[in-house]
Amino acid sequence: MSEETIYSNLKQLGGDTVLPTNPEEAELERVENPQAGVRYAVRFTAPEFTSLCPMTGQPDFAHLVIDYIPNKFLVESKSLKLYLGSFRNHGAFHEDCTVSIGRRLEEFLDPIWLRIGGYWYPRGGIPIDVFYQTGEAPKDVWIPDQGVPTYRGRG
Template identity: 55%
Template sequence: MRENDNLKALGRQTEYRDDYAPEVLETFENKHPGNDYWVRFNCPEFTSLCPITGQPDFAEIRISYLPDRRMVESKSLKLYLFSFRNHGDFHEDCVNVIMKDLIRLMDPKYIEVTGIFTPRGGISIYPYANYGRPDTKYEKLAEHRLQQHDL
């Protein structure tokens, strides 16, 4: 059996969800868990809804992580991010929810998520959240990246 036989989204007709759907996320085995290397995703067409006004918010979502044993499958990630389209949450909440869902899914060594939201009312918001596995060098990496954070 090939590993991708277990994947539900990849190579099949796309079903788009109407609201927040973390259950669409899928993983596959990292073939190099002993190596530290970056995996980066950029989603320049992220949308969510303002929970107060219901107006759409647009952003570029950047996800960077150091995988351990499991990695997120990219089509499932796309479908997951798309599921925020009709979901009402503040910018900061979206970024933190995305990060926490990916931590639960993969248990990465390190992860960071940035939201570069387009201006509304003349102001832009760029929330950033990160996580490093506790009691490891990745926790120190998270502390350092947070202290040095700048777009």
């Protein structure tokens, strides 16, 4: 007899999965926040994010930092990893990738607060950093600096 938990409906964790071919196909999963009512920050760092330039098809690389203050839900990390990986063969400008990820997480999780920093490595000699935030950061939660310096030969 199995017991129902907040993890019971997860489909990707603990099993074989295939990297989705595009972000629209990728399925994010969430669980109930077992600490709902407690304000705290969660950070995901993806230092090897890749997508494709929609014009040239050449790869673009970024260091993403996603911070959020959960409300009722937490994003399941394997589903987030697969979602981010689905951009590997997806053509979009840096701004579109970064903001799309932030907006999808915002719509999916309905967090108290969310921000994403997309620190893109240079192509053509110009690095592009893109930032999206849902509003002013709450004053009662410690939210550290994202810790990624402005471009000076990042790496």
